[in-house]
Amino acid sequence: MTENKTLPTEYVTNPDEIKTSIGKTLRTDEMIINMGPQHPSTHGVLRLEVVLDGEIIVDVIPHIGYLHRCFEKHSEHMTNYQQVIPYADRMDYLASMCNDWGYALAVERMLKIEVPERVEYIRVIMAELQRIASHLIAIGTYGIDLGAFTPFLWCFRDRERILDLFEMTCGARLLYNYIWVGGVSHDLPPKFVERAKDFCTYFRPKIKELNDLLSFNEIFIKRTANIGVLPADVAINYGCSGPMLRGSGVNWDLRRDDPYGIYDKLEWEVRVGKGEMGTIGDCWDRYMVRVREMEQSVNLIEQALDKLPEGNVQAAIPKRIRPEVGEMYVRTESPRGELGFYIISDGSTSPYRVKARSPAFVNLSVLPEISRGAMIGDLVAIVGSVDIVLGEVDR
Amino acid sequence: MNAVKTYFTGIWKGIFTAMIGMKTTIRHLFTPAVTIQYPDVKLKLPERARNRLYVNIDDCIGCDQCSMACPVDCITIETIKSTPDQDLGVTSTGHKKRLHVPVFDIDIAKCCYCALCVYPCPTECIVMTDVFEFSEFERHNLIYNYSRMTEAEIAEAREKLKKAEEEAAAKKAAAAAKAAEAKPEEGSST
Amino acid sequence: MQELLTSVLGDTVLVFVVLAAMPLLFILPYALVTIYLEMKISAHMQDRVAYMRTGWHGVLQPVADILKLLQKEDTIHSGADKTLFRIAPFLVFIGSYASFAVLPFSSAYIGADINLGVFYLIAVSSLGVIGILMAGWASNNKWSLIGAVRSVSQIVSYEIPIALSILIAVMITQSLNLQEITRFQEGGLQNWVLFGGPLPLWQKLLLMPFTFVTFVILMIAGIAEVNRVPFDLPEAESELVQGFNTEYSGMKFAIFYLAEFANMFVVSAMTVSLFLGGWSSPFGDFMSGPLWGVFWFVTKGMLFVILQIWIRWTLPRLRVDQLMHISWKVMTPFLFVCIFAVGLILVL
Numbered sequence: 027m028t029e030n031k032t033l034p035t036e037y038v039t040n041p042d043e044i045k046t047s048i049g050k051t052l053r054t055d056e057m058i059i060n061m062g063p064q065h066p067s068t069h070g071v072l073r074l075e076v077v078l079d080g081e082i083i084v085d086v087i088p089h090i091g092y093l094h095r096c097f098e099k100h101s102e103h104m105t106n107y108q109q110v111i112p113y114a115d116r117m118d119y120l121a122s123m124c125n126d127w128g129y130a131l132a133v134e135r136m137l138k139i140e141v142p143e144r145v146e147y148i149r150v151i152m153a154e155l156q157r158i159a160s161h162l163i164a165i166g167t168y169g170i171d172l173g174a175f176t177p178f179l180w181c182f183r184d185r186e187r188i189l190d191l192f193e194m195t196c197g198a199r200l201l202y203n204y205i206w207v208g209g210v211s212h213d214l215p216p217k218f219v220e221r222a223k224d225f226c227t228y229f230r231p232k233i234k235e236l237n238d239l240l241s242f243n244e245i246f247i248k249r250t251a252n253i254g255v256l257p258a259d260v261a262i263n264y265g266c267s268g269p270m271l272r273g274s275g276v277n278w279d280l281r282r283d284d285p286y287g288i289y290d291k292l293e294w295e296v297r298v299g300k301g302e303m304g305t306i307g308d309c310w311d312r313y314m315v316r317v318r319e320m321e322q323s324v325n326l327i328e329q330a331l332d333k334l335p336e337g338n339v340q341a342a343i344p345k346r347i348r349p350e351v352g353e354m355y356v357r358t359e360s361p362r363g364e365l366g367f368y369i370i371s372d373g374s375t376s377p378y379r380v381k382a383r384s385p386a387f388v389n390l391s392v393l394p395e396i397s398r399g400a401m402i403g404d405l406v407a408i409v410g411s412v413d414i415v416l417g418e419v420d421r
Numbered sequence: 422m423n424a425v426k427t428y429f430t431g432i433w434k435g436i437f438t439a440m441i442g443m444k445t446t447i448r449h450l451f452t453p454a455v456t457i458q459y460p461d462v463k464l465k466l467p468e469r470a471r472n473r474l475y476v477n478i479d480d481c482i483g484c485d486q487c488s489m490a491c492p493v494d495c496i497t498i499e500t501i502k503s504t505p506d507q508d509l510g511v512t513s514t515g516h517k518k519r520l521h522v523p524v525f526d527i528d529i530a531k532c533c534y535c536a537l538c539v540y541p542c543p544t545e546c547i548v549m550t551d552v553f554e555f556s557e558f559e560r561h562n563l564i565y566n567y568s569r570m571t572e573a574e575i576a577e578a579r580e581k582l583k584k585a586e587e588e589a590a591a592k593k594a595a596a597a598a599k600a601a602e603a604k605p606e607e608g609s610s611t
Numbered sequence: 612m613q614e615l616l617t618s619v620l621g622d623t624v625l626v627f628v629v630l631a632a633m634p635l636l637f638i639l640p641y642a643l644v645t646i647y648l649e650m651k652i653s654a655h656m657q658d659r660v661a662y663m664r665t666g667w668h669g670v671l672q673p674v675a676d677i678l679k680l681l682q683k684e685d686t687i688h689s690g691a692d693k694t695l696f697r698i699a700p701f702l703v704f705i706g707s708y709a710s711f712a713v714l715p716f717s718s719a720y721i722g723a724d725i726n727l728g729v730f731y732l733i734a735v736s737s738l739g740v741i742g743i744l745m746a747g748w749a750s751n752n753k754w755s756l757i758g759a760v761r762s763v764s765q766i767v768s769y770e771i772p773i774a775l776s777i778l779i780a781v782m783i784t785q786s787l788n789l790q791e792i793t794r795f796q797e798g799g800l801q802n803w804v805l806f807g808g809p810l811p812l813w814q815k816l817l818l819m820p821f822t823f824v825t826f827v828i829l830m831i832a833g834i835a836e837v838n839r840v841p842f843d844l845p846e847a848e849s850e851l852v853q854g855f856n857t858e859y860s861g862m863k864f865a866i867f868y869l870a871e872f873a874n875m876f877v878v879s880a881m882t883v884s885l886f887l888g889g890w891s892s893p894f895g896d897f898m899s900g901p902l903w904g905v906f907w908f909v910t911k912g913m914l915f916v917i918l919q920i921w922i923r924w925t926l927p928r929l930r931v932d933q934l935m936h937i938s939w940k941v942m943t944p945f946l947f948v949c950i951f952a953v954g955l956i957l958v959l
Contacts, residue, residue, distance in 0.1 A: 059753055081931070109492040112535035173840050173928025176446060179657035183455050197471035197549065203535040211540075212469065239442045239925070244435040245841055246927050402757070403844065403930040432941055439926055446656045446925045456659045 056084055061405070063092050069167070069409060070416030074393075081401045086394045090387075093420040101380040107133050107207055107347040110380065115201040117382060118418035120163055123149075123156040124360035126205035129380075131286060132356040132367040133207045136349040144337035145209050146288045151222065151330045152192075152204065153287075154323040158229070159188045160361035161316045161323075168313060168410040169240050172249050177240045184232050187225050194218060208343035219331050226324050226331075233321055241317055250313060251304030254396045254408035258307065264392045267385050268363025269319065270412060273299035273312030280359040292329045294322045309411035316413070348375050362386050362413055384418040466551040471534050473552040474527055476567040480512040480546035483520030487538035487547050495531035496538060499524035501578045504585040512544045522568050523575040529555070530563040633722065634711035642872045645916060646673040652917065653924045680868075683861035688751070691858065695749035700859065700866035702742030707873035709735045714880045715789045717890045717904030728789035729777055732881060733770065736836065739870065740766050746867075750858040758857075761844055761931050768938040769835040769842075775946035776829035779953050780885040783808045783818070793889030800893040805886045817956045821949040826886045828942050833878035834919055835934070837871060841926040842934060879915035880908070887911055 061074040071092035077085040097117055101110040114129045115122040127149055134141065166181030189199045194215050196204040204211050240246055256266070258274045271278055279296040281289040297318040299311030349371040357366040363385025372378040389412050397408050457464065466472070483500040500520040503509055509518035536549050557563050570578070647670065654661035662669030687696055710732050712722035725731060740763050747759020781787060783804050784795045796802050798809065805826050807815030835842040859867060883889060888911075890904030898907075929937070 057753070104492060105489060109490070109537065112492050112533050112537065115535075116533075169927065173843070174926065175653070176449075176657050176924050179659065180449075183658055186455075193470060194467045195469070197467070197469040197536065198534060201534070203537065211536075215467075215469070235445055239445045240927070242438055243442050243927065244431070244438045245929055245933075248933055249927060249930060401930065401932070428940075439922075442925045443921060446921065449658060450652065450655045452658060454655065454658055454660045458660075458663060 059402075069414055070419075072390075072409075072414065072416055072419070074405070074409070076402070076405065078402065083397050083400050083402065083405060086397050086405065088390055088393055090390070090416070090419050093416045095417075095421065097421045098380055098382065101377055104376050106375045107349075107377060110377065111206065112201070112203050114382070115203060116417060117384065117421050118360060118362065118365070118386070118415050119200060120415050121156050121160040121361045122200065122202050123152045123205060124358060124365060125382075126202065127153055127287075128356060128358040128360070128365045128367050129369075130205050130207045131358060132354050132369050133347065133349065135356055136352065136354045136369065136371060137207070137344065137347065139208055139342055139344065141209055141342045142337040142339065143288070143335050145339050145342070147330050147334050148210055148214060148339065149205055150287050150289065150292070151327055151334075152195075152210075154326045154330075155188050155191060155222075157323045157361045158320050159185045161320050162188075164316055164361075164410075164413040165236065165240070165313065168407075168413075169246075171406045171410040172246065174240055174243075174246065177236060180232070180236065180239075184229060187228065191218065191222055191225065194221070206343055207347055209339050209341065213339045219334065222327060222331055226328050229324055230321070233317065236317065241314060247303050247310060249403075250309040250407050250411070252308050253304075253400060253404045254309045254411060255305045256307040256312075256392060256396050260395060261307070261392070264395070265388045266363065266392055267388070268359065268361070269312050269315045270363065270389050270392070272297060273315045273411075274307035275299055275301070275311075280357060280364055284357065286356075286358060288330075291333075292326055294326050294329075297322060309407050312411045312413075346375060348373065357383070360385060362415065362418065363389060382421055384421060386412075386414040386416075386418040390414050390419055466553075468551075470551040471536050471549040473529060473550050473555055474532060474538070474565075475548055475550045475552075476525060476527065477546040477548075478522065478525060478567045478569055480514065480544045481522050481525065481567075482512060482516050482518050482544060483522045484543060486541035486543070490537045490541050491532075492535065492537060493531050493533050495528045495533075497524060497526040497528075498522065501575070501582055503578070504581050507578075507581065512546070514544045516544050521570065521575075521578045523570045523578070525567040527565045527567065528563065529565055530560060630722070634708060637716075638708070638711070638869070638873050638876075641876060642869055643673040643677075644913075645872050645875070646676060648917065649920050652920050656921075656924050677865065680865040681862060683864075685861035685863060686858075688858060690751040692749040692751065695745045696858075697863075699742050699746035699749060700863045700870070702745060703739045704742075704866050704870040704873070706736055706739030706742060707870050707877055709738070710877045711873070713789055714877070715793050715884055715889050716908050717901050718790075718794075719901035719904070721790055724788070724790055726786075726788045729781060729787045729792075729885075732789075732877075733774055733777065736874070736877065737766070737770060739874065742870075746859070752858055755857050758844075762838060764931075765838070765842060765844070765934055765938075766836060768935055769832045772828055772832040772938060772942035772946055773836065775943065775950060776825045776832065777881075777885060779822070779825045779946070779949055780804050782950070782953055782957060783810075783822070784885075789884055789889070793884055793891060796888040797891040797899075799895035800888075802891075803886065803888045803893075814956060814959070818953060821952050821956075822886070824945060825949050826882070828946060829882050829886070830915070830918070832938070832942060833882055833915075834922065835938070836878055837874045837919070839871075839875070839919055840923040841929050844928055844931055844934065875916055875919055876912055879912045879919070882915055883908065883911040 057078045059076045059078055061076060063071040063073045065072065073089040073092070075087040075089065076083055077087075095116070097113050100113050104110050104113075111126055111129060114125045117125050162181040162185045166178035169175070169177040169181075192202060192204075193199050195218060196202050196212055198204075256270065256274045258271075258276050261271050261274045261276065266274075267278075267280075275298055277296060277298050280286075282296055297315050299306055299315050301307070301311060302314070303310045351371060351373045353368065353370045355366060355368040357364050359365075364383070365385055366383030368379075368381040368383065369377055370379040393409065393412060397405055400408065483498065485498050485500070488494075488496040488498045500522055503519055503521055509521070511517055534549070538547055539545075539549060650661040650672070651669070660668075662672040665671040665675050687693055713725065713728040713731055715721045715728075743762045743766075744759050747755045747757075747762070750756070780792070784792045786792055786795070792804075795808065796804055800806070801815075802809040805822055807818040807822060810818070888907075890908040892899040892903060892907055
């Protein structure tokens with residue numbers, strides 16, 4: 027390996043010695059294997075350097091940066107704050123609505139503007155639909171990593187319905203540029219409410235089907251329970267958030283504990299891992315938190331659709347966005363965890379600095395800690411349960 | 422005893438959950454498929470769909486708003502001012518056109534389909550259509566030139582502008598000279 | 612069969628060549644049909660349709676696949692051990708192909724009617740293991756090596772449950788000759804070894820739970836022998852790309868592929884001959900005869916192949932140590948109990 031400088035030296039120069047019966051000694055060394063940037067499993071371009079002792083993992087060193095696109099630098103050169111939103115979309119491309127909302131919220135708080143109530147309801151509906159879509163991908167690809175090919179296609183079939191709803195509203199299927207500073211770009215089209223309600227009734231039995239096929243399948247449980255156990259204090263110390271944190275039993279959800287939008291007006295529950303199939307904080311718990319969150323999202327969407335008020339969604343969109351000099355950090359709950367935007371303004375129409383605190387980046391940092399002692403086959407399960415999107419990790 | 426119990430429950434659960442899974446899949450074997458046979462069958466996109474850009478150049482007044490709004494700088498616009506004796510007409514929305522637009526290039530390969538150019542256009546001449554099958558073999562074919570002015574027309578417009586500017590400059594110089602003449606006369610007369 | 616060919620062609624080596632190539636006549640169409648079935652069944656289970664453009668509903672797609680594999684570049688990378696790399700696919704294929712010699716396709720046709728048919732079957736199907744190990748080693752690729760080593764351990768461990776299940780069937784039918792075993796089960800559904808064989812009713816009722824358990828274990832162990840999901844850790848793990856297959860392309864990969872399909876049929880055929888009556892009709896005398904025998908044999912075999920396809924697209928993959936646990940700690944003890952019980956019942 028040419029990049030030994032990244033390895034701590036104790037692993038390379040500490041071989042075990044085995045004495046054979048004829049008095050010679052066999053040196054056993056650790057094998058360094060590269061799960062290279064081109065992965066068969068669909069997580070993106072992540073390079074994992076795995077130090078193995080036989081089949082047991084001794085250390086995992088993630089190398090990132092293959093998808094770095096200078097989002098933060100680009101935002102400094104945009105002519106106004108609205109132009110940054112297409113770039114923010116592309117960070118976590120599987121949950122674009124939540125990126126847009128985080129950034130728009132940060133700028134709105136800097137400008138101290140209030141958006142109409144209809145806009146808040148629309149934003150919640152879109153964010154929860156996006157949460158379901160993102161979790162469907164996480165679950166589907168997790169199944170494929172572990173060899174179950176069918177749930178992947180069923181998840182994508184359901185996700186197509188959500189993308190149809192999005193396309194109806196704003197015209198795009200993946201990168202929306204929908205939630206703007208001060209409002210949303212289009213009002214909901216006429217048939218949206220009934221189609222969204224149809225989707226909710228369609229989707230609930232699909233979750234049950236998914237549970238039948240994958241979640242409670244004994245082989246799947248054997249592959250994921252007691253694997254990659256993340257204790258709650260370690261999770262908090264590393265700064266994990268989202269399903270990773272809730273899977274470890276910590277009852278913390280930004281939508282309830284640091285509320286934004288109208289989440290405090292809707293009734294829903296925070297889902298926490300309880301160690302049903304193994305220890306608290308194993309891969310199964312994290313996976314199940316995502317499945318159960320999907321159910322809660324459906325509840326939220328139905329409530330929001332019922333309570334949707336009338337109003338002009340573009341009333342509060344400012345003509346010129348020129349916040350006063352200052353800084354603002356706003357955090358929202360994206361499907362992967364706590365997505366934070368830290369914006370520094372120098373009084374002009376374009377931001378001075380935009381920093382995105384990406385949840386997947388922080389969650390990935392805990393990977394070496396939880397995969398020590400596991401086998402190679404488990405590493406795939408662990409990486410899948412962290413649910414990283416490389417666009418967000420590298421920005 | 423506990424180990425024996427987990428052993429047997431593990432076996433039973435393994436077989437039982439596998440059977441449930443198999444029942445689910447075999448049921449799906451007989452449900453109709455959700456896919457369509459593209460390209461024989463194409464879905465109709467919703468009316469707000471954001472795909473390839475189209476510019477109705479007759480309506481363009483050359484205001485450059487779309488080019489400034491684009492986050493990836495894929496629109497290139499050059500304009501030539503028209504002289505007062507030229508009548509470029511009125512757009513379909515009622516705006517009077519005052520600028521020739523010899524160059525209106527959109528590099529659709531760079532476009533990020535955000536539609537930020539559509540909103541500021543005063544005449545709504547730049548729209549996003551629902552065309553998404555526009556791949557080309559050569560990359561330079563993806564630069565769409567929307568302007569329809571011929572070389573002769575462009576040259577003529579530039580000529581006219583130059584002449585008009587020269588005349589204006591000459592007039593200004595003459596007026597300045599006259600004013601300069603008038604001042605010393607006044608000065609000397611007092 | 613041999614006499615027929617000798618009378619036509621005379622007493623030459625050509626007779627033996629034709630005889631040896633006879634199973635190919637079955638394997639090649641069977642492979643095409645199975646590839647088509649696999650893609651269609653998996654597609655409909657996943658709410659989509661598979662190929663529709665090559666031929667009516669994609670019927671010619673397997674042909675297109677094979678043509679594609681044939682005209683691909685057959686690369687051997689520079690670090691590979693060239694001789695072993697070239698031999699490996701053929702060894703694996705030989706392992707499956709040689710088993711076709713003793714499969715009783717019908718009462719009139721069996722390649723080699725030897726008295727040790729079953730024993731030969733178990734012995735020869737292990738030949739594939741050497742081929743897989745060679746492929747993994749010769750690829751000079753850490754991932755292939757890991758995959759090959761796992762595959763070897765898996766196949767060797769699952770030989771034991773297969774052998775023990777076969778032992779139980781042999782105990783009931785009292786012969787190792789596959790034709791004899793099938794003839795033993797002639798006469799209808801009730802004579803199948805799965806239901807206890809043509810023994811007195813009280814013995815059958817006592818035997819049936821054990822034969823059912825043995826049958827299920829034989830099915831599962833058969834899937835493990837073929838390296839299919841849920842036991843395909845050596846092959847298609849997300850990190851192993853294709854396991855020992857990774858560096859192979861073109862015709863050699865096609866041979867691996869063909870060997871896997873042939874193995875699927877061998878394992879199904881073995882299960883069918885031992886437990887489900889082979890070429891005998893389930894209706895007794897109705898629809899029985901030499902040609903009907905082929906029909907019943909192939910149908911029953913294909914039923915199990917479809918079962919394997921069904922299981923593949925439903926269940927996730929097992930990890931290596933869980934695989935070993937199932938083989939050594941679950942299947943083998945259960946089979947020992949079954950052997951003991953069946954022996955006791957037969958003696959009574």
